[in-house]
Amino acid sequence: MSSTANSDLQAIFQFVKDAEGKFDHDLCDVKESSLGGVGVFAKRDIPAGTTLLQLHKNSIFSASNSSIANLLNDEQIDGILALNIAFIYETTVFKEKSHWYPYLKSIRIEDPQDNGKLKLPPAYWNETDKGLLHGTTLDTLFDALTPQEEVERGFEIAIDLAEKWNEEFGLEIPKGYLDITDIEDSEAIESRFHKFIAVAYAISARVFEIDAFHESALVPVADLFNHHVVQPDLKFISLFDVCDLCGEPGMCKHMLAEEIEEAKEVERKENANKISKKKEDRPVVQTLDKAVLEKLEADLQKEIQEQINEKEKELSKGKELDPDECIDMTTINDVKAGNEIFNSYGELSNVFLLTRYGFTIPRNPYDVVHFGSKLLELARNNEDIKNRAVWWSETGYDKYINWFKEQFAEEHEHVHGDSCDHDQDEEDGHEYENNNNDNDKDNDEEDMDEQYEEGEDDDEDMEEPEEEKEEDKPWLSELEIDYEGEPNASLLAACNLFSMEPEEFTNFSKEVENDHGNMERLLALDNGTTNSFLEKIIIESQNRLQNTLNSNASDGINDEQKACTKDLVNAELEILRKALLPLQK
Ligand SMILES: C[S@@+](CC[C@H](N)C(=O)[O-])C[C@H]1O[C@@H](n2cnc3c(N)ncnc32)[C@H](O)[C@@H]1O
Numbered sequence: 201m202s203s204t205a206n207s208d209l210q211a212i213f214q215f216v217k218d219a220e221g222k223f224d225h226d227l228c229d230v231k232e233s234s235l236g237g238v239g240v241f242a243k244r245d246i247p248a249g250t251t252l253l254q255l256h257k258n259s260i261f262s263a264s265n266s267s268i269a270n271l272l273n274d275e276q277i278d279g280i281l282a283l284n285i286a287f288i289y290e291t292t293v294f295k296e297k298s299h300w301y302p303y304l305k306s307i308r309i310e311d312p313q314d315n316g317k318l319k320l321p322p323a324y325w326n327e328t329d330k331g332l333l334h335g336t337t338l339d340t341l342f343d344a345l346t347p348q349e350e351v352e353r354g355f356e357i358a359i360d361l362a363e364k365w366n367e368e369f370g371l372e373i374p375k376g377y378l379d380i381t382d383i384e385d386s387e388a389i390e391s392r393f394h395k396f397i398a399v400a401y402a403i404s405a406r407v408f409e410i411d412a413f414h415e416s417a418l419v420p421v422a423d424l425f426n427h428h429v430v431q432p433d434l435k436f437i438s439l440f441d442v443c444d445l446c447g448e449p450g451m452c453k454h455m456l457a458e459e460i461e462e463a464k465e466v467e468r469k470e471n472a473n474k475i476s477k478k479k480e481d482r483p484v485v486q487t488l489d490k491a492v493l494e495k496l497e498a499d500l501q502k503e504i505q506e507q508i509n510e511k512e513k514e515l516s517k518g519k520e521l522d523p524d525e526c527i528d529m530t531t532i533n534d535v536k537a538g539n540e541i542f543n544s545y546g547e548l549s550n551v552f553l554l555t556r557y558g559f560t561i562p563r564n565p566y567d568v569v570h571f572g573s574k575l576l577e578l579a580r581n582n583e584d585i586k587n588r589a590v591w592w593s594e595t596g597y598d599k600y601i602n603w604f605k606e607q608f609a610e611e612h613e614h615v616h617g618d619s620c621d622h623d624q625d626e627e628d629g630h631e632y633e634n635n636n637n638d639n640d641k642d643n644d645e646e647d648m649d650e651q652y653e654e655g656e657d658d659d660e661d662m663e664e665p666e667e668e669k670e671e672d673k674p675w676l677s678e679l680e681i682d683y684e685g686e687p688n689a690s691l692l693a694a695c696n697l698f699s700m701e702p703e704e705f706t707n708f709s710k711e712v713e714n715d716h717g718n719m720e721r722l723l724a725l726d727n728g729t730t731n732s733f734l735e736k737i738i739i740e741s742q743n744r745l746q747n748t749l750n751s752n753a754s755d756g757i758n759d760e761q762k763a764c765t766k767d768l769v770n771a772e773l774e775i776l777r778k779a780l781l782p783l784q785k
Pocket residue numbers: 201202203204205233235236237238239405406423424425426427428557558559560561
């Protein structure tokens with residue numbers, strides 16, 4: 201989806217060179233990739249552990265580095281919205297005057313192969329084209345065909361700020377993007393809104409998480425590496441723990457102020473203790489007095505000055521860049537001459553790849569098929585299933601999860617939506633490795649929820665399962681068949697539960713409410729009725745997806761996007777086919 205033109209490459213390389221970044225042109229060749237756009241290829245054999253790219257964080261484009269950093273900061277705008285607005289200003293208002301322009305102008309929001317049409321994510325396709333994804337996990341679980349209110353709010357904020365900055369500082373309003381002169385002119389508004397979304401989509405296909413100061417940023421050259429789903433060759437390294445106010449990796453005036461504040465707090469507490477202990481006639485403990493605080497402050501100042509001196513000395517000697525202030529892209533595998541060098545954007549399903557990056561890959565092992573909406577549909581049409589769903593949601597599911605955790609603690613299988621230690625990046629808070637946010641699938645899908653869904657309502661009860669959204673409850677969102685065609689424990693439990701005879705369900709639910717009951721029963725798939733139930737919902741889902749596959753596209757999207765929708769639906773059909781095999785034996 202996001203492709204760099206060959207003609208833009210020299211300007212990008214020059215930008216990196218001017219910023220004293222290091223990109224190893226002896227080892228890397230950037231050229232057209234069969235995957236679309238360009239990719240980076242090994243000119244020679246490259247051993248693991250080779251740093252191919254090193255850039256000082258000053259030369260990455262973040263909202264904090266942008267020409268309007270202070271304005272955004274004053275308005276407390278951060279995250280992707282800040283990056284989006286900053287990108288628009290650099291590329292439409294400052295243009296050649298912007299330090300970033302030689303790089304940013306290579307990131308295009310229009311499709312040169314499709315008459316310059318904007319590239320938009322599925323939520324902004326027309327209804328006919330959205331039909332190509334109906335019933336897929338993208339639609340049913342992530343609701344990613346529905347435009348989200350927060351995007352619209354972001355657009356409104358951007359327009360208001362542009363007007364405000366224009367009035368207060370005479371800052372030009374980005375033409376064609378944030379200049380709304382007539383609020384009745386819905387065509388003009390829509391065209392600007394779509395450009396705003398196209399910028400967000402182009403950014404989301406390239407953005408990296410950098411650190412506590414820069415947050416999300418665009419990184420020249422690092423964003424030329426394509427994604428490999430199972431065997432990436434590179435890791436992206438950036439020290440996360442820096443001062444969130446100035447970006448310094450070591451001690452800085454903000455951290456100093458924080459330490460002094462903490463020391464004062466300790467002193468306040470100690471004094472309070474002293475008073476209460478005096479009252480109790482106990483011996484008085486030693487507390488930090490003013491002189492100690494002053495000494496601490498002086499020591500820290502000295503330490504900072506020493507660090508600054510050290511840095512200046514290193515720079516004057518023309519030494520290497522401080523790695524803590526750089527981002528690195530380093531190989532983790534040996535790469536053979538001629539091969540494309542791949543990054544990893546994370547352990548992401550095709551749903552996520554399409555929604556965020558605009559592409560899909562064949563045989564993606566992170567693909568799954570979700571059954572939440574299917575089971576809700578059954579509950580809507582069958583009073584008995586509805587009652588069981590209510591009981592499961594309110595009582596049974598939590599008990600089942602607790603039992604499951606106890607039983608399978610070692611296997612540590614994820615059958616629920618809770619986060620657990622396993623989900624934490626080992627280096628969380630220290631270094632980001634890999635591209636574009638974190639590399640944890642569960643977290644990525646949560647990010648996606650945040651990006652595409654409205655706030656959750658945990659208090660919503662299960663009286664009306666019709667109104668419950670799949671993503672709102674783990675018991676619904678966790679119902680899936682994985683890439684190998686294996687139903688997970690949540691889906692097995694739901695199938696067993698919904699296919700029990702009425703009397704069996706009554707007994708089972710009573711047992712469970714008193715104790716755990718026979719939870720093993722919920723994991724079994726050797727029961728004829730459970731098999732038939734699962735088979736039935738799989739076949740119904742196949743039929744629904746087959747209809748989707750047979751529907752026609754309009755010319756609202758390009759051929760690549762059409763192909764992605766087919767890939768995505770076919771991948772889900774393939775999973776369902778695999779899942780049916782053992783059931784029909
Ligand atoms: C960070 S850019 C990578 C460089 C990009 N190919 C270019 O020309 O600038 C991400 C975009 O590259 C393309 N891409 C990356 N990995 C891909 C893959 N495995 N298959 C197909 N397209 C891919 C998609 O268009 C995606 O939006």
